[in-house]
Amino acid sequence: MMHQILPILQYNIINMKHHILLLLLCTTAAVSHAYQFENVTAPPYPVITPKPKSITFDKDTLTIDPCSLQVSVTLPKKLTESVSQFISNSINTFVKVDLFPTQTCNPSPTNLTTLSITLTGETQPNDNVLPPVLQDTDESYTLTIDSVKGAVISAPQFSGVMRALGTFSQVVTGNGQGVEGKAGGSLYEVRHTPIVVTDAPRYKYRGIMLDTSRRFYSVDTITKLLDSMAVAKFNVLHWHIVDDQSFPLELKTSFPSVTFNGAWTQEQVYSQKQIWGIVGHALRLAIRIVPEFDNPGHTRAVGLDPYFREIVRCFNDVDGYTVPGAYRIEGVPHTSTLDPSYEKTYELLSGVFQEMGTLFPDSLIHLGGDEVDTTCFDENPNLKTWMTQQNIANYSELVITHLAKARTLLPEGKRAIYWSDEGSFYQRYRDGDVLMYWGSSANMKNLTELYPKLSYILAPVDYYYLDCSFGNEYGGKSWCDPMKTWWRIYSFEPSDFLPETDERVLGTEVPVWSELMNEEALFQKIWPRAAAMADKMWGPKAAVDLVGLVQRQVSFGEHLNARGIPVTHISGRWCEVIADHCFAEHIPQSIMASQ
Amino acid sequence: MMHQILPILQYNIINMKHHILLLLLCTTAAVSHAYQFENVTAPPYPVITPKPKSITFDKDTLTIDPCSLQVSVTLPKKLTESVSQFISNSINTFVKVDLFPTQTCNPSPTNLTTLSITLTGETQPNDNVLPPVLQDTDESYTLTIDSVKGAVISAPQFSGVMRALGTFSQVVTGNGQGVEGKAGGSLYEVRHTPIVVTDAPRYKYRGIMLDTSRRFYSVDTITKLLDSMAVAKFNVLHWHIVDDQSFPLELKTSFPSVTFNGAWTQEQVYSQKQIWGIVGHALRLAIRIVPEFDNPGHTRAVGLDPYFREIVRCFNDVDGYTVPGAYRIEGVPHTSTLDPSYEKTYELLSGVFQEMGTLFPDSLIHLGGDEVDTTCFDENPNLKTWMTQQNIANYSELVITHLAKARTLLPEGKRAIYWSDEGSFYQRYRDGDVLMYWGSSANMKNLTELYPKLSYILAPVDYYYLDCSFGNEYGGKSWCDPMKTWWRIYSFEPSDFLPETDERVLGTEVPVWSELMNEEALFQKIWPRAAAMADKMWGPKAAVDLVGLVQRQVSFGEHLNARGIPVTHISGRWCEVIADHCFAEHIPQSIMASQ
Incomplete structure (x- = not known):
């Protein structure tokens, strides 16, 4: 605790x-x-x-x-x-x-x-x-x-x-x-x-994404995160529960051995009872929980289960790289992928989605689709023959076919979300699907022109990635330097990139990836910065309000600190004591211009 | 607590x-x-x-x-x-x-x-x-x-x-x-x-500097900092106790009203009894405490005391700037300076140094000398006449004269340290003085050529500033981006800049400035990174040992977390579980090259 x-x-x-x-x-x-x-x-x-x-x-x-x-x-x-x-x-x-x-x-x-x-x-x-x-x-x-x-x-x-x-x-x-x-x-x-x-809010979807695969967080920490989100009027926790590194989701009726073999340890599993508790806690705060099973990429942990080992390409076992050339991010081989030519692949998806359906009442399920390393498919010498039989022209079409099939396995009434960035613009979706866009804000317009009949949740990497800028696995620069400050986060305005009345934009989300995160540092890296997103997306579009924002960020941080959630200040003690002394007309124009 | x-x-x-x-x-x-x-x-x-x-x-x-x-x-x-x-x-x-x-x-x-x-x-x-x-x-x-x-x-x-x-x-x-x-x-x-x-260590002085003027830290926090420093074999806490923003040092015999008026609040004062406790705790850990009274700059808090108001130039009162053009850093008017033409200035220094002498047994006292804004001297219309009488040619000479006079007020047996950077290369010192160099590492050689008979403690801004890169007061980029990662800190090697046998180098120090810091975030921003400095300066000069360093940083962080001092991980869970899997021959050469 x-x-x-x-x-x-x-x-x-x-x-x-x-x-x-x-x-x-x-x-x-x-x-x-x-x-x-x-x-x-x-x-x-x-x-x-x-x-x-x-x-x-x-x-x-x-x-x-x-x-x-x-x-x-x-x-x-x-x-x-x-x-x-x-x-x-x-x-x-x-x-x-x-x-x-x-x-x-x-x-x-x-x-x-x-x-x-x-x-x-x-x-x-x-x-x-x-x-x-x-x-x-x-x-x-x-x-x-x-x-x-x-x-x-x-x-x-x-x-x-x-x-x-x-x-x-x-x-x-x-x-x-x-x-x-x-x-x-x-x-x-x-x-x-x-x-x-x-x-009343301006945007309906205001989320935080938590990655519990690269690092396991206790139920107590997730509960506290929900409590703090409620104060800032966040209404979605997007739970990126599994990934290459571990599979902490308890499967009970479908494939318990995936959990048993895929979790870091048997203690580092979210039991279904605990998940019910978390979902209930969130519902009592009027917060949705949107679960994700990212596939076909980011699925190495599944291959730790002997039954499913054969369906994972680029498994990159601990004891040796099956594909030595596979590229790596933040120290982990990147990234395994499910092989669509195996029926077992869909046994797995069906089982996971059905259990997710009983655990998570929300109407959305996130299917991932992120960063599929199609070179991994070369590993299966029979795959191309199989593709010819199936009339699948190339690996891009293979991924498209896979995701279409995966969608059919969702429980009834669920709507699909997929990750989207410049690298996935070859994909095809069904009208009404939701794209969670993590690419650069500069390409947001391209996204909406490519997929005009879809809905979007915006999580642009150049504004919203909270885990970035603390260095990389090797102590070098982070790939997404510089720091996303409270001001940078606040300054993202969807209508700067898309029409103001674009009702396809459901809302926004700040991701908290956990390659280089731990329980002790989680709140420090989320708060109070994340609240700057909630602030911007809740409030009416208005002129820049730097003085007010600083006061709100400081006050919100102090609120959390008073509640025993340790977070950093974003402002100096000097400015806090002498209200707005540091701001307004005293702000040098050169500094304002450099924001 | x-x-x-x-x-x-x-x-x-x-x-x-x-x-x-x-x-x-x-x-x-x-x-x-x-x-x-x-x-x-x-x-x-x-x-x-x-x-x-x-x-x-x-x-x-x-x-x-x-x-x-x-x-x-x-x-x-x-x-x-x-x-x-x-x-x-x-x-x-x-x-x-x-x-x-x-x-x-x-x-x-x-x-x-x-x-x-x-x-x-x-x-x-x-x-x-x-x-x-x-x-x-x-x-x-x-x-x-x-x-x-x-x-x-x-x-x-x-x-x-x-x-x-x-x-x-x-x-x-x-x-x-x-x-x-x-x-x-x-x-x-x-x-x-x-x-x-x-x-046995390679360098004798391995320090952390804490700034308690911009932000007050509890005695409990300072005690915990000392405990954690001892594990990493740090042997100096350089206590930057007062500055422009507040004066939390209790003066009892000389000028109690400076403390009364200069502290943020009456609770945010280090009483002499508490200081004795901290010094004693440090001595029991074989850690020195080096106190600092930065002057003539960085002294605005002194002017909050009515008796000393008249000796502070660029006082920059809350209710109005006395010098509107004074430049500002991190939201605070920057920086006030003591007026050397007043005898009261030396009354003050004498009182502070004498009390510091009784409180801090260490042989070193830090006199500051940092960032003197000489344009502030224009505020006193009588100053130039006084300077002529004293045969002082210009403002640079004025600062030199001031610091020479200040040194004479140190208690017997104390050795003087001064801040040094490119902006203070006009200053003159006495042989045997110690310069704490915070400028760019690129100018380190110039420093030693300018002042060949002095000793140095190295705290280069481009390697060692722990508080930087978290954004500035206005949510923009930090002036000293990017993040000083554990690797960056470790990679500073004095002998890359100065002769390996240069015995004038006493050691090194990581500063933790507190303009944008708070008690809740302090340990997160110090550890485990700071230990990378202790690691490099203690151990023999050797080839790069990235794998070993990561293991030591991770292990040290876990040690502190286990002791209830929450700190961030510097590495991924993946790499921690699979020892050295992420490193050694698996590190892409391109990444090594970019360190």
């Missing part, structure tokens, strides 16, 4: 059927180790990541005591549990509690005592089911905070409730020590009230 | 005057949360950072149970306490213990049961004083580990004992769960025995 975070509150959930009162009963008020907010001169307005579509505010400050805040929800049971989970993980944990609390709660008089949550949509979800998050799910919400009505959240759908809580968690500030040290108890505050936020 | 690390052992220190038996009595054997070493195929030889001068080893494995290991020392009392501290912090903490232990220790039969430590130098230190670490202190040692004599450390001086323990802590491996899961209890092991290490 990287960090111990204990909720300070216990909940008495009184199920009153569609009107549930969450009494936040406090058993500890041990704030002796409370996070010490530094004496930062806060900006004179609420700082919320992503920047809301519309916000009005004033000058009042309201106080909150977690001991006595009543959360009143008009929600079905499952959603109430979700709200409870969010408040536990994202609001209460501001207080780093004493591990051996000796005090009991002594509520102080406050003037913000209620948080009310109402679903306004016509269709109320079933009591016992979490509503799925879909591409057209409505994430809009309103949040008002004043001394008369308290904090009030209303949203047409559950996703909006979660986004509103993401905002609420960021306007609750203070150190739990009382307002400016004057009050006792464990007071927090909401400044700049009355606040009215009316909010 | 970032991470909770508890020692698992309690010591019964039986003072037998010059022959003390440390009985490591175990009260907990709660290894349920023991660090899980991954199933890495370890290299078939001991992996020690820095690489020892000479090592022989064989194929036996010995087991250790911390419950029953007896540490037998022939050391004065203060040194025994130091050994005890090191073992507590750097060996036992491999085991992440259960916070609520329920088991008691049940020693297992092992075959490495003793660690003996002997000082062989002619002069035995006094019982009650920690010996100072000097430039000519002998850090050599021998360490032998076999089943007959156990582990035996002998060294002429105490520093050698500490370096030997740095090695010992790295050869003790395992997960505390027993050898290959077979044994019970909490066994560790030493592989590749019998081991004989005969070791």
Whole structure:
């Protein structure tokens, strides 16, 4: 466990059927180790990541005591549990509690005592089911905070409730020590009230991709990642679960031996029970999980299973290269590929996709298709004869045929995503497929002209690759230097490359590849930079807002640090103390021009 | 507190005057949360950072149970306490213990049961004083580990004992769960025995510079930094304690109001009591602490004190720039300077240096002299008249005169260090002064030709700046891109630039500036990269050893992670599992060439 975070509150959930009162009963008020907010001169307005579509505010400050805040929800049971989970993980944990609390709660008089949550949509979800998050799910919400009505959240759908809580968690500030040290108890505050936020995102798909094949991350870390994503209003975790290096996905009914042989160790497997837990945790945060089985390339781990060894070309075994000339990236032979001439290849795909279908309720499954090294096919001396029999003209057509066949093995109702870059522009897809484009932003227009009837998720390598620029496997320069700074990430605007109204763009995603990553460094490399993408894609297209962005990035980073997720600052202490002193008219034009 | 690390052992220190038996009595054997070493195929030889001068080893494995290991020392009392501290912090903490232990220790039969430590130098230190670490202190040692004599450390001086323990802590491996899961209890092991290490460093000064002005770091963090430095055999912490941004050094007898007004907050001050604690902790690790008061530049914080406001040129107040054209770096007006025409300037220096002298026993004091913005002197309309009276021809001469006067205010017996780069080549020094060169490596030869009778500590910006390449204050490129990778750091070899036998080179230092740093990211940005410098400067000059270096960097990083200091990996999981698979003959020549 990287960090111990204990909720300070216990909940008495009184199920009153569609009107549930969450009494936040406090058993500890041990704030002796409370996070010490530094004496930062806060900006004179609420700082919320992503920047809301519309916000009005004033000058009042309201106080909150977690001991006595009543959360009143008009929600079905499952959603109430979700709200409870969010408040536990994202609001209460501001207080780093004493591990051996000796005090009991002594509520102080406050003037913000209620948080009310109402679903306004016509269709109320079933009591016992979490509503799925879909591409057209409505994430809009309103949040008002004043001394008369308290904090009030209303949203047409559950996703909006979660986004509103993401905002609420960021306007609750203070150190739990009382307002400016004057009050006792464990007071927090909401400044700049009355606040009215009316909010909705610009792009529907805002994702982070995690690669758990090159490096295994604990369930605890993935859970914390989801919690932090929810605060920044990310709504997709794209789980690149397997690859050449390891196969940590537990297959139970199809091919358990692939997991057994393909995982780094038997402990470094995501059991189906754990995956259910992760998917459930994400759904309670209104976050989708999109699973991926990249094929036919990136499949070496499958060949570690004796049954499937024969279908993997360029297996590049540990004890010797079967194809010495195969090129390599970041120290790993790159890349094995499934042989489409074997029926076993489709046994495998069918098994994996069927199990993925039962594990992941999302409508999307990612089929990969990335970086197929067609020279590997030369390894099979019988392949060309087989291709002639099948009327397949060349290796490009072979890959196209393979991916078409793979798509037929998806469970019913699933939509296919594929990786796309300049090297895969020979591929053919079916109308309605989704391309996840990781190539250079300069070729984005070519992409949409080549595939005009597809949808796109944009993850351009020159703006969004978070793992890059920390050096390569040999200590040399990273292939994708320089650093993608928060500003670089924020400056990617789809409409600079494609028509502003291009509805084929579903959204964007920052990938976190793990060739040179580890559990201890993960959050440091993701946050707060990734939130700059969420910020840009949520908020309305607007003029550059460098000052505001810096304040949001700093504030978001401090929020995570206060919750025990260690992340770097993107700004100097000087600028944080002296709000906007470093920016605005003081920024040298030469620096602005070099962004 | 970032991470909770508890020692698992309690010591019964039986003072037998010059022959003390440390009985490591175990009260907990709660290894349920023991660090899980991954199933890495370890290299078939001991992996020690820095690489020892000479090592022989064989194929036996010995087991250790911390419950029953007896540490037998022939050391004065203060040194025994130091050994005890090191073992507590750097060996036992491999085991992440259960916070609520329920088991008691049940020693297992092992075959490495003793660690003996002997000082062989002619002069035995006094019982009650920690010996100072000097430039000519002998850090050599021998360490032998076999089943007959156990582990035996002998060294002429105490520093050698500490370096030997740095090695010992790295050869003790395992997960505390027993050898290959077979044994019970909490066994560790030493592989590749019998081991004989005969070791001594190549360069005498191997430092890390920490900047606590731009960002305040807790005493706990500085203590952990020292602990981790000791493992890598660093022997100097250069403490850049104050600068333009804040003055966190507690002045008690001279000018307490400078601290009061110049610190970020009253909590963000290093009290003299805390400094004594840090200095003592460092001395027990045989690490020197070299304090710095950079002047006349980088002194804005002094001007926050009303008494000294008048002596600070280019004060650049928060509420307005006194010199609008003053250039800026990383968001801060750059840089204020003390006015040499005021007697108060020397009151200040005298007070600070005298207090530093009582706090820091080291023979070196760093006077800065860095980046003096002489255009700031224009601010004082009377200065030129004063200069004429003093027979000072120009601003360069003014700075030279100032620094010469500053040196006279050092406490007796202290030697002066100054920053040096291409911009300060106009300065004049006294023979025997030390220049800390942070300019480009390309100008190193010019430096030594200009100042042939000085000594040098090398910290070239193009090899050693650890804080760089993470973007700048405005989210643009860092001024010192690209990333200084572990390989880049390792590849700096003083004798590539200066004669190999140039005894004027005292050693090297990696600076960790803090304009864009924070407590949560500090260790991630320092480790394991910094250890590549220690590795190169300790070990004998030799041919490139990329495979060995990677193994040492990975192993050192895992050592720190196991101790609760989160650091990034520099290598892929693939390469770690398949030892040296990624390297040696498999490294493409093109990649080697691009290093």
